[in-house]
Amino acid sequence: MAKELLKATDVSEVFGGLKAVSDFNFHIDKGELVGLIGPNGAGKTTAFNLITGVYQPTTGEIHFDGKSIVGLKPYQITQRGIARTFQNIRLFSELTVLENVKIAFHFHVKYGLLESVFRMGRYFSEEEKIEEEALKLLKIFHLEDKADELAKNLPYGAQRRLEIARALAAKPKLLLLDEPAAGMNPQETKELMEMISWIRKEFGLTILLIEHDMSLVMGICERIYVLEYGMIIAQGTPDVIKNDPEVIRAYLGGEA
Numbered sequence: 001m002a003k004e005l006l007k008a009t010d011v012s013e014v015f016g017g018l019k020a021v022s023d024f025n026f027h028i029d030k031g032e033l034v035g036l037i038g039p040n041g042a043g044k045t046t047a048f049n050l051i052t053g054v055y056q057p058t059t060g061e062i063h064f065d066g067k068s069i070v071g072l073k074p075y076q077i078t079q080r081g082i083a084r085t086f087q088n089i090r091l092f093s094e095l096t097v098l099e100n101v102k103i104a105f106h107f108h109v110k111y112g113l114l115e116s117v118f119r120m121g122r123y124f125s126e127e128e129k130i131e132e133e134a135l136k137l138l139k140i141f142h143l144e145d146k147a148d149e150l151a152k153n154l155p156y157g158a159q160r161r162l163e164i165a166r167a168l169a170a171k172p173k174l175l176l177l178d179e180p181a182a183g184m185n186p187q188e189t190k191e192l193m194e195m196i197s198w199i200r201k202e203f204g205l206t207i208l209l210i211e212h213d214m215s216l217v218m219g220i221c222e223r224i225y226v227l228e229y230g231m232i233i234a235q236g237t238p239d240v241i242k243n244d245p246e247v248i249r250a251y252l253g254g255e256a
């Protein structure tokens with residue numbers, strides 16, 4: 001059996017009087033592709049914000065790779081190996097497509113200040129390596145022809161793909177995708193699904209995704225958690241979820 005990579009135990013998050021996430025217990029094993037679904041306001045993005053250190057849990061524990069990550073800052077959690085994309089795309093809009101990916105790589109390079117000032121030695125070889133790796137990622141996401149365009153000038157679907165490419169530049173073990181297919185047409189969504197499956201294998205990733213597009217969730221996730229009012233009301237394989245009466249009631253508006 002695969003080893004647990006992420007585990008949340010009795011996690012709650014209270015905003016004022018509202019329990020946005022309540023007694024959240026879940027786990028993701030290494031290599032799994034797991035979906036997190038639920039109606040608007042169910043607490044999905046709050047769960048992502050708790051995992052990535054944007055919020056601290058009011059109560060409960062979160063372990064990543066066997067160690068607690070509660071209390072760590074978002075950048076420390078990125079360094080531990082968790083990267084994410086956002087529901088509202090957050091790119092450096094005035095930078096080029098290539099620069100957006102190269103910036104993320106820079107978190108991982110090791111060269112001293114003097115070397116970078118004088119642009120000598122290791123700096124050059126690191127820069128060349130970064131550019132090469134960034135271009136490789138752009139190719140995976142069919143963005144290599146757009147490398148020199150400003151990020152803001154890309155069509156919406158391409159901006160979403162660029163966000164994933166940038167997240168991968170942080171070399172994560174766990175990738176969190178917040179509505180990656182939002183705003184995409186069916187053809188773009190289909191291509192995105194193939195890309196997600198491919199990068200998982202290629203990079204040995206574990207993936208947790210929030211998505212409203214049921215064809216995507218049911219098509220690629222092995223396991224799904226369903227949230228309603230901050231609580232997990234169901235979990236299981238796509239077949240189990242599709243036929244769960246609680247899910248049909250809560251999420252699909254009563255239609256079988």
Ligand SMILES: Nc1ncnc2c1ncn2[C@@H]1O[C@H](COP(=O)(O)OP(=O)(O)OP(=O)(O)O)[C@@H](O)[C@H]1O
Binds near residue numbers: 040044046
């Ligand atoms: N920073 C905050 N302060 C106060 N309330 C918040 C905060 N963040 C989220 N909430 C509330 O917590 C609840 C869960 O919100 P969240 O954004 O996590 O839901 P969601 O499942 O991601 O919804 P959607 O599908 O609409 O994105 C909502 O009632 C929301 O208004």
